[in-house]
Amino acid sequence: MNTDFWRGKRCWLVGASSGIGAACARALADAGARVAISARDQAALDALLAELPQGTAEAxxxxxxxxxxxxxxTAVASAWERVHGVWGGVDLLLYLAGNYLPARSWDLDVGRAQDILDINYLGALRAVSCVLPGFLAAGAGHIALTSSVAGLRGLPKSLYYGPSKAALTHLAEILRLDLESRGVRIQVIHPGFVATPLTAQNDFAMPHLLQPEEAAQLLLRGLERKAFEVHFPKAFTRRFHWLRCLPYSWYFPLIRRATGL
Ligand SMILES: NC(=O)c1ccc[n+]([C@@H]2O[C@H](COP(=O)([O-])OP(=O)(O)OC[C@H]3O[C@@H](n4cnc5c(N)ncnc54)[C@H](OP(=O)(O)O)[C@@H]3O)[C@@H](O)[C@H]2O)c1
Structure with a gap:
């Protein structure tokens, strides 16, 4: 990681009590950034906060x-008030909050779909709406939304998760088109499989599985660069770029054969 890029940056990580978010918080603090970590689990946040190096800012x-x-x-607005009240703003919003429940079409439960959409997509909109006015006023700022390769095309067992991540990727594309010329950097993150509580429920072998620390390094190095899309591990995620271009007549049989579903 490029510590010159991160030193002193105020980074709000939403979804940082575990997994990739917690690993990003540790790596950012090690690189000299200031992190505000948010999620529901206060005890997990406090434990993580206690282990972060304090750097040169006031403790x-x-x-x-x-x-x-x-x-x-209201919870997102008051969390933002707190962060803004202490720091006066942020330089980066990194949205990582997410929930996943493997499900097939015959399991359809609209309440579960709404809940996952609320966390994975609407939660991102809420966080973006907090930071955006300040970014626009300053003509500067950085928003990174953690989507998934599962948002790139329809996949089996992704009944709730896939559409929520497709919406998030689509949102990032629109934000990029609108905000780039106004000085606000937008990036979307498409991780492959990472060993976290979220994927612990998968009952299949996950190819190219990364540890959260490896994922955090690749993610944060991606945020240092200009490319809109940050994706990793490339040996896995490049396949999704290729799948994205296939016509349906090729895509559906190929996915059925690859997943056996
Ligand atoms: N692991 C993978 O293979 C993988 C692949 C592609 C994309 N992703 C994405 O990467 C992001 C991080 O996931 P992860 O794998 O690190 O899983 P994780 O360890 O389960 O992290 C999910 C985070 O979201 C938070 N969260 C969930 N519901 C929330 C809510 N209602 N309000 C606030 N925070 C909430 C969780 O904290 P609390 O429970 O404390 O609220 C936790 O901090 C997610 O967006 C996920 O979709 C993961």
Whole structure:
């Protein structure tokens, strides 16, 4: 990681109590950034906060742990008020909050679909709406949304998760078109498989599985670069770029054969 890029940057990580988000918080703090970590689990946030190096900023404001449930407009607004109140703004919003429940079409439950959409997509909109006015006023800022390769095309067992991530990727594309010329950097992140609580429920072998620390390094190095899309591990995610271009008449039989579903 490029510590010159990160030193002193104020980074709000939403979805950082475990997995990739927690690993990003550790790596960012090690690189000299200031991190505000948010998620629902206050105890996990406090434990993570306690292990982060404090850097040169005053201990009371170097890093923050601010609990939030991203399904609530008011909770996200008050978490932002807290971060803004201490730091006066942020340089980066990194949205990682996500939920996943493997399901096939015959399992359809609209309530579950709504809940996952609320966390994976609407929660991102809520967080973006908090930081955007300040970014636009300053003509600067950086928003990175963690989607998934599962958002690139329809996949089996992805009944709830896939559409929520497709919406998030689509949102990032639109934000990029609107905001790039106004000085606000937008990036979308498409990770492959990472060993976290989210994927622990998968009952199949996950190819090219990364550890959260490896994923965090690849993610953050991607944020240092200009490319809109950050994807990793490339040996796996490049296949999805190729699949994305296939006509349906090739795509459906190929996915059925590859997954056996
Ligand atoms: N692991 C993978 O293979 C993989 C692949 C592609 C994309 N991703 C994406 O990467 C992101 C991080 O996932 P992960 O794998 O690191 O899983 P994880 O360890 O389960 O992390 C998910 C994070 O989201 C938070 N979260 C969930 N519901 C929330 C809510 N209602 N309000 C606030 N925070 C909430 C969780 O914290 P609390 O429970 O404390 O709220 C946790 O901090 C997710 O967006 C996921 O979709 C992961």
């Amino acid at each position: 009371s404001s170097a890093h923050l742990a601010v609990a939030v449930d991203v399904r609530s407009d």
